[in-house]
Amino acid sequence: MVQYVHDQTGQKLHYVGHSLGTLMAFGAFSRGEVVSMVRSASLLCPIAFLGQMPSLLARAAADAFIAEDLYWLGLNEFAPGGGPASKLVHDICSNSGIDCSNLEDVLTGPNCCLNVSKSYLNDQQPTATKNMVHLAQMIRQGNIAMYDYGSEDENNKHYGQPTPPEYNMSQIPTDIPLLLAYGGKDLISDVKDVQTLIDKLGGRDPEKLVMVYKDEYAHLDFVHAINAKQVVYNPIMDFFNLH
Structure with missing residues (x-):
């Protein structure tokens, strides 16, 4: 996608990603891919390390x-708001004793600033089930690595080594x-996982590693909060204008 936009416009991009969109950027940037086409990157709710993630449901x-x-059942699309995925989530809630009466909050955190008349999980776009498998691997292992194909033979076929290579931030x-x-x-x-990411990024010019921390915000607030323009998007535009 970055390559296409760059080729069509002849310009470097300002990249913005939320959640899974940040993982895509970290993977590409750490491997030196598309970096020559990017002017800056704003990464909301960055996902790199998930080992300390406190979401009981996830x-x-x-x-x-x-x-x-x-x-393995052949369901290649994961739709957060309904279908088999939703049924399995509710089964987990029932069997584990997790109170899922407010599914958005139990999964993503107590979002402070959403329009309470809407359901936002139903608005989330589907993704590949394989993406969700990859995230589950990262949660269990606490690292940021490529997809684990489940056996040394399969990993060797894809990576030339028995385990998936880790992304080096x-x-x-x-x-x-x-x-x-x-x-x-x-x-x-999670704040602790984000701090692990910051530590792994190493020493950088303060103007080129900017933090926007909002204590009252949870995962969906960064996209859907009624005050997100003032709290998130205006600082992003200021950041773009600097670069």
């Missing part, structure tokens, strides 16, 4: 290999300006 789903079950070029926006109530992009 961790229970990972530990129960729910995504793997869906994948310190390899992200220091001349790419990064803005990391994260919240104190986020149950997926």
